[in-house]
Amino acid sequence: MSSDQDHLKETDTEARFEFKKEENSAVKSDKGLTEEVIRMISEDKDEPDWMLERRLRALEQYQNMPMPSDWPGMPDLSELDVEEIIPYIRPDVDKREGVDDWTELPDEIKDTFDKLGIPEAEKNALSGVGAQYESEVVYQNMQEQWEEKGVIFCNMDEAVREHPELVKEHFMTTCVPPSDNKFAALHGAVWSGGSFVYVPEDVTVEMPVQAYFRMNSEGMGQFEHTLIIAEEGSEVHYIEGCSAPKYGTHNLHSGGVEVFVGEDAHVQYSTVQNWSKNTFNLNTKRAICEENGTMEWVSGSMGSKVTMLYPCTILKGRGSTDTHITIALAGEGQDIDTGAKVYHNAPDTSSTIESKSISKDGGRTNYRGLVHIADGAENASTAVECDALMFDNESTSDTMPYMEIEESKVDVAHEATVGKIGDEDIFYLQSRGLDDDDAKKMIVAGFIEPITEELPIEYAVELNRLIELEMEGSLG
Amino acid sequence: MSAGTQVHANLTEEQVREISGDLDEPEWLLETRLEALEALEELDMPDVIRTPGRDWTNLYELDFESLVDPLNAAEDKDQVGPEEADVLSWTDAVDEHEELLKEHFGSIVDPQENYLTALSTALFSTGTVIYVPEGVDAEDVTIRTEQNSRSLFNYTLVVTEESSSVTILERQSTGEEAEEQYYSGVVEVAAGENSYVQYGSLQNLSEEAYNFTVKRGVADTYATIDWIEGNLGTQLTKTEVSTTLSGDSSETQIVGAFYGHNDQHFDLDAKVWHRAEHTTADLVTRGVTDDVARSVYEGVQDVGADAWDTSSYQRENTLMLSDESEADASPKLIINNHDTEASHSATVGQIDQEDLFYMTSRGVDPRAARNMLVEGFFVPVLEEIDVDELRDDLEELIGARLRQRD
Numbered sequence: 001m002s003s004d005q006d007h008l009k010e011t012d013t014e015a016r017f018e019f020k021k022e023e024n025s026a027v028k029s030d031k032g033l034t035e036e037v038i039r040m041i042s043e044d045k046d047e048p049d050w051m052l053e054r055r056l057r058a059l060e061q062y063q064n065m066p067m068p069s070d071w072p073g074m075p076d077l078s079e080l081d082v083e084e085i086i087p088y089i090r091p092d093v094d095k096r097e098g099v100d101d102w103t104e105l106p107d108e109i110k111d112t113f114d115k116l117g118i119p120e121a122e123k124n125a126l127s128g129v130g131a132q133y134e135s136e137v138v139y140q141n142m143q144e145q146w147e148e149k150g151v152i153f154c155n156m157d158e159a160v161r162e163h164p165e166l167v168k169e170h171f172m173t174t175c176v177p178p179s180d181n182k183f184a185a186l187h188g189a190v191w192s193g194g195s196f197v198y199v200p201e202d203v204t205v206e207m208p209v210q211a212y213f214r215m216n217s218e219g220m221g222q223f224e225h226t227l228i229i230a231e232e233g234s235e236v237h238y239i240e241g242c243s244a245p246k247y248g249t250h251n252l253h254s255g256g257v258e259v260f261v262g263e264d265a266h267v268q269y270s271t272v273q274n275w276s277k278n279t280f281n282l283n284t285k286r287a288i289c290e291e292n293g294t295m296e297w298v299s300g301s302m303g304s305k306v307t308m309l310y311p312c313t314i315l316k317g318r319g320s321t322d323t324h325i326t327i328a329l330a331g332e333g334q335d336i337d338t339g340a341k342v343y344h345n346a347p348d349t350s351s352t353i354e355s356k357s358i359s360k361d362g363g364r365t366n367y368r369g370l371v372h373i374a375d376g377a378e379n380a381s382t383a384v385e386c387d388a389l390m391f392d393n394e395s396t397s398d399t400m401p402y403m404e405i406e407e408s409k410v411d412v413a414h415e416a417t418v419g420k421i422g423d424e425d426i427f428y429l430q431s432r433g434l435d436d437d438d439a440k441k442m443i444v445a446g447f448i449e450p451i452t453e454e455l456p457i458e459y460a461v462e463l464n465r466l467i468e469l470e471m472e473g474s475l476g
Numbered sequence: 477m478s479a480g481t482q483v484h485a486n487l488t489e490e491q492v493r494e495i496s497g498d499l500d501e502p503e504w505l506l507e508t509r510l511e512a513l514e515a516l517e518e519l520d521m522p523d524v525i526r527t528p529g530r531d532w533t534n535l536y537e538l539d540f541e542s543l544v545d546p547l548n549a550a551e552d553k554d555q556v557g558p559e560e561a562d563v564l565s566w567t568d569a570v571d572e573h574e575e576l577l578k579e580h581f582g583s584i585v586d587p588q589e590n591y592l593t594a595l596s597t598a599l600f601s602t603g604t605v606i607y608v609p610e611g612v613d614a615e616d617v618t619i620r621t622e623q624n625s626r627s628l629f630n631y632t633l634v635v636t637e638e639s640s641s642v643t644i645l646e647r648q649s650t651g652e653e654a655e656e657q658y659y660s661g662v663v664e665v666a667a668g669e670n671s672y673v674q675y676g677s678l679q680n681l682s683e684e685a686y687n688f689t690v691k692r693g694v695a696d697t698y699a700t701i702d703w704i705e706g707n708l709g710t711q712l713t714k715t716e717v718s719t720t721l722s723g724d725s726s727e728t729q730i731v732g733a734f735y736g737h738n739d740q741h742f743d744l745d746a747k748v749w750h751r752a753e754h755t756t757a758d759l760v761t762r763g764v765t766d767d768v769a770r771s772v773y774e775g776v777q778d779v780g781a782d783a784w785d786t787s788s789y790q791r792e793n794t795l796m797l798s799d800e801s802e803a804d805a806s807p808k809l810i811i812n813n814h815d816t817e818a819s820h821s822a823t824v825g826q827i828d829q830e831d832l833f834y835m836t837s838r839g840v841d842p843r844a845a846r847n848m849l850v851e852g853f854f855v856p857v858l859e860e861i862d863v864d865e866l867r868d869d870l871e872e873l874i875g876a877r878l879r880q881r882d
Contacts, residue, residue, distance in 0.1 A: 070526070073810065370527055375799070390814030393781060399809040402527045405824045408796035412824035414807065420814040 029088035031219075035059065038189055041088045045157055045192070050168065058178035058188025065182040073366060073398055075306040075335040080280045085221040085252045087190040089134040101141075130155060130211040132224055135192035146205055151236075152198035153209050156225050159196035166198065170227055175258035176286050183282040187223050187256040194224030194255070199234040199265075208237040208270070208456055213255075215243075215279070221252040228258070230265040232290075237268040239456070242275055243303070250305070251279040259287035261295050263317065268296040270455055272463055274303040277333060281307040291317030291346075298454045300463050301328045301336050310368060312341035315349035315377075322351040327451045329467060330363030330395070339369040339401075344380040344410075353384040354450055358467075360391035366398040367416070375406040386416035389447055441468060487513065487598070491546045495601050499567050502574060505581070512587045512597035519591040522688075522714065524743060525774055525806055532772045532804055533714060533743040538686060540595070543627055543658040549601040550625040552651055554618065561614035561642060562607040566631065569605035576607060580633055584664040584692050584720075592688045592714075596629050596660045603631035606644060608671070610637040617644045623659055623681065624651040632663040636671035636699075643674045645866050650682035650709070657685040659710075665693035667701050669723065674702045676866040680873060681709035683738060689715045697723030697752075704861050706870045707734040707742055708877065718747035718776075721755035721783075731860045732761035733870060735877055736769030736801070746790075747776040750783035750813075759790040759820075762857040764850060765801035766881065775807040777820065783813050790820035795827065795853050797881075847878045 027044050029037050038059055042052040067077060130153065131139040137155035146153070152163065159167050172178055178188035195211045215222045230236055242253070253275060261267050267287065275281050281304040287295040297311045313322040324340040342351040357365035367386045388397040399416040421443055429439035444467060445452075452460040492513050496506040521535040557563030562573070569577060587597035602621070608614050621630060636642055648659060659681055667673045673693065681687055687710040693701040703717045719728035730746045748757040757777060765771050777788040794803040807820040827849050835845035854874055861867040 072808075372527075388809075388811065390811065390816070393784075393812075393814050395814060397809075397811045399807075399820070401806060401808075401822075402525065403803075403805045403822060403824065404527065404530075405794075405796070405803045405805075408799045408801060408826045410796075410824060410826070413821070414805070414823070415819070415821040416807070416809055417819040418809055418811045419817055 027088070027090040029086060031086050032083040033059065033062070033087065033186070033189065037087060041190060041192060044088075044090060047160060048164065051160055054172065055189050058172070058185050061178050062182060062185035062189055065185055067182060072400065075308060075337050077280070077306065080250060080252065082186065082252065084219065084249070086217070086219055087221045087223065088192055089217055089220055090136050091133045129209070130195050132193045132211065132213045134215065134217060134220065135222065137193050137195075149203045150200040151203060151205055152196065154196050156191070156194040156196050156227065159227070163196070163198070166229065167196070167227070170229060170258060170260060171225075172256065172258070175260065175288055176256050176284050180284060183254045184256060184284040187225070187254050187284065190221070191223045191225045191256060194226045195238075197228040197236060197238060199230045199236045201231040202233040204235040205237070208239045210239040210241070213240065213242040215251055215253065215275075219249040219251065221254065224255050226255065226257040228267060228269070229260045230262055230267045232262040233264045234262065235266040237270070239270045239272075241272050249278070251276070253279055253281045253283070253304075255283045257283070257285035259295065261287055261289040261293035261320070263290045264292045265290070266294040268298065270298040272300045272302070272466075273307070274466060276303060277305050279304045281309065283309045285309065285311040287313045287322075289313060289315050289317060289320035289322065292319040293317060294321045296323045296454075297325070297340070298451060299326045300451060301326070301338055302466050304336070305334060307336045307338055309338045310341050310370070312343070313351070314343045314345060315351065316345050318346045319348045320346065321349070324351075324353040324355070325451050325454055326355045327448050328357040328365045330357070330359045330365045332361040332363060334363040336364070337366045337368055339367045341370040342372070342382065344371070344373040344377040344382065347376070347378040347380070349377060349380050351382045353382070355386040356448055356451065357386075357388045357397060358391070358444065358447070359388070359395035359397045362394035364396040364398070366400060369401040370404070371402070371412065372404045373407050373410050373412065377407050378409045380407060381411035382413070384414040387447070388416070388418040389444070390418065390420050486541065487516070487544070487546065489513065492598050494547065495599060499570060499601070501570050504578065505570070508582060508587060509598045512594040515588045515594050516591060516598070519588065519594050522590040522592055522716075524714075525772060525804070533712075533741065535592075535714060538712075540658070543656060543686065544595070544599070545626040546599045548625050549628050551602055551628055552622040552624060553602060554620040555604045557606065557617035558614050560612045561609070561617065562605070563617050564605045564607075566603035566605070569603070569633075573605060573607060576635060577605070577633070580635055580664060580666050584666065584694055585662050585690050592660065593662065593690060596631070596662050596688070600629035600631040600660075600662070602628065603633070606632075606634045606642060608636040608640040608642045610640060612640045614640070614642040617642060619644065619646040621646070621648050622651040623648070623657060623685070625657075627658040628660070630659070630661045632661065634663070634665040634673060634675065636666070636668050636673055638669045639671060640668070641672035643863060644676065645863055646675070646677045647869075648677075648679050648681055650685060655684055657682065659685055659687045661689040663689070663691040665691075665701055667693060667695045667699040669696045670698040671696070672700045674704070674862060676704035676861070676863050678706040678866060678869055679709055679713065683709060683711055683740065685710045687713040687715070691715075691717045692720075693718070693728070694720045694722050695726035695728060698725050699723055700727045702729040702862075703731065704863070704866060705730065705732045705744075705746075706866070706873075707732075707744065708873050711739065712741045712743075714743045716745035716747065718745070718749070719757070720749040720751055721757065722751045724752045725754045726752060727756045729757070729860070730759045730761070731857055732763070733854060733857045734761075734763035734771060735874055736764070736771055737766040737877060737881070738769060739767070740769040741772075742770070743772040745774045745776070748778065748788065750777070750779045750786045750788060752782065753784045755783060756787045757789070760857055760860055761792045762794075762854055764795045764797060764853070765803050766797040768798070768800045770802040771804065773805045773807075773822075775820065776810065777808070777818055778810040779813050779816050779818065781812045784815045786813060786816040786818065788816065788818040792822040793853075794824045795850065796824065797827070797850070847875075850878055851875065
């Protein structure tokens with residue numbers, strides 16, 4: 001193991017996610033959702049009128065939409081009171097767009113991200129980093145070599161000002177319109193922060209770009225928006241990480257992610273989510289793939305109280321491809337309802353979904369998926385595989401796939417298995433000298449390997465460490 | 477009441493009293509019917525699968541007002557079985573086995589579960605009760621129902637005592653062709669300790685007909701309930717076959733085969749509820765969709781917290797013969813006990829072009845080759861069917877339907 005990995009290994013991951021900072025904000029909105037709050041957010045950001053109008057329209061849609069209620073086995077959202085959430089907190093930093101020199105950050109914020117290992121990762125493995133604290137991006141940097149090639153990596157507020165035509169065209173229009181669902185509408189009204197990534201034609205960004213989101217204040221909502229536009233023949237890997245300390249009241253995270261994958265372009269979007277266990281994580285993530293484009297979603301969901309998240313790819317162009325690799329881990333009091341959606345709307349499209357879940361200590365994991373093959377999507381093929389591992393009898397694991405097939409020339413397969421950790425496997429490892437805990441850890445590590453091998457090594461180490469932490473004391 | 481629920485202005489208490497009176501029913505049964513009638517207004521249609529933007533089956537569109545004609549039910553019916561078991565018409569059952577009915581009627585399928593079960597409870601006019609006493613092996617019970625009226629509501633109860641066994645083969649068909657018909661069937665199976673029930677059903681109603689059936693069984697300790705469910709007829713079928721494994725070491729198998737062509741719509745549910753230890757379930761369904769037909773399949777394997785040492789398997793395969801047909805599937809696993817081995821798989825595809833090419837290159841004409849491949853597709857399901865007669869009938873119907881194809 002290299003010394004970099006040792007560094008990550010040695011960091012006390014638990015402490016990194018659990019520590020709290022005192023609130024120190026420049027602007028903080030009132031609780032709840034009113035036109036006044038929306039206007040205040042927009043004004044504080046000095047936004048153009050068109051964006052304010054979009055916000056207000058989304059607010060109206062939000063108010064007219066019912067909460068989802070009739071999904072089979074849906075997580076309990078009764079404790080979530082959106083009116084009690086503070087939708088906007090601007091941290092007290094001098095420069096609104098965020099600094100591009102790490103040392104210029106206020107100590108408390110720098111300290112936060114230091115503990116999370118962000119600057120280390122940037123130095124070692126990334127092309128650029130954005131860091132969001134509460135509702136605003138506080139640090140943004142992109143290595144020069146990519147900037148020279150026309151790659152844009154900036155926060156969304158800056159994108160609204162600097163690249164209005166691109167944003168006007170793509171922001172919550174065709175990919176995730178606010179009318180999509182109640183939380184997309186909410187997001188459209190109160191969104192703040194997030195990343196804008198633009199990769200010009202035929203440019204390959206060889207190292208991943210990363211955004212890190214941190215919620216620090218009690219009872220706040222974070223609504224960052226991520227917009228990725230990968231032009232024809234380009235390639236980029238975007239990684240996001242999220243965390244928040246735990247408070248008594250509930251936090252809400254309702255992000256929006258829109259990815260435009262151009263012809264022959266390739267986008268990988270990786271998420272390692274470790275929200276604190278009082279966070280409602282209700283996201284909408286979607287990609288649209290043009291001809292021969294490739295979209296890859298890689299996600300690890302560890303934290304949150306409730307997660308409802310089904311990253312979606314619309315395979316719009318002939319020959320486009322989608323891959324989903326997800327792993328969910330639910331412990332005590334957690335309901336991780338996640339999965340994938342794929343719309344095959346063109347011929348020769350293919351998709352693969354690989355979903356792994358682990359439930360323990362009364363946690364619930366659910367795979368909820370939708371594969372839709374439209375009439376005319378000839379030679380579409382999809383393979384869905386779900387595996388669930390259960391540790392004890394208080395835990396629950398469900399699988400709820402839906403397959404809508406309107407075209408005959410297709411190849412559709414779904415498989416799912418559920419099981420406990422095999423006693424024989426444990427016995428075998430024990431007979432080779434491992435103790436019970438280590439044997440189980442090893443089995444879990446093997447179980448999640450398909451996802452860790454898709455991530456840069458720093459993230460893979462991080463993910464393994466997080467899972468080990470979650471497993472500690474629960475084995476036996 | 478949700479939007480679109482059908483309320484029958486033309487259904488009256490008097491009609492229900494008349495049906496019950498004709499069958500010479502006891503007061504408690506009449507009361508159950510009247511309560512179901514009254515509940516209609518409050519009840520919704522049975523659940524159907526919904527995904528973003530669509531209902532997979534829209535039952536609210538059906539015009540029950542004109543489909544249901546309660547006082548003019550007519551059918552041609554046979555119900556025969558061996559002497560050792562009681563295979564009774566509804567009137568005989570009311571007469572001879574009132575205590576049995578009191579104990580089991582409506583205990584497995586709640587009469588007020590939804591609009592259609594309530595409608596069926598209020599209006600059923602024909603039925604069969606099969607009672608198998610302790611230790612008796614009753615082979616070859618056959619029930620044949622030919623519908624000769626606009627609507628027909630049928631009720632079937634099967635009760636097996638300890639260590640008995642029974643094989644039941646039920647067929648539904650249409651006699652006089654009317655324009656549109658509605659057939660409703662409720663089947664309750666109470667399988668006693670260590671008993672074995674095999675219930676085969678072959679639905680071949682007219683393709684103008686609408687069909688709603690619920691077949692539900694509860695298996696006691698060491699009991700086995702095996703279902704065979706063949707669906708070929710109707711323009712719309714909404715059916716559920718399910719077993720609750722409530723006794724330790726109980727088992728169930730649900731074997732399904734369907735073949736939809738023209739504009740047929742099949743909404744098929746296969747469900748198993750593991751509620752005791754060491755229970756085993758195996759669900760196997762294969763079907764074909766052709767022309768503009770549509771199949772909707774929902775399979776549920778639900779393992780309760782007390783269901784230790786469960787084995788549960790499910791397979792569903794659909795073959796699409798035309799571009800315009802649709803096949804939707806949702807095989808669900810709900811697992812609340814970790815001491816479980818469970819898996820499900822579902823596939824949708826078309827006839828393998830290589831297989832077809834191989835056969836035509838061997839001189840088989842393309843049409844015959846295709847038919848052979850479709851028949852071959854059903855083999856794994858046919859092999860699971862223990863009742864020769866049912867297997868032969870099903871094979872024959874599939875063959876006939878294939879030959880109808882251009």
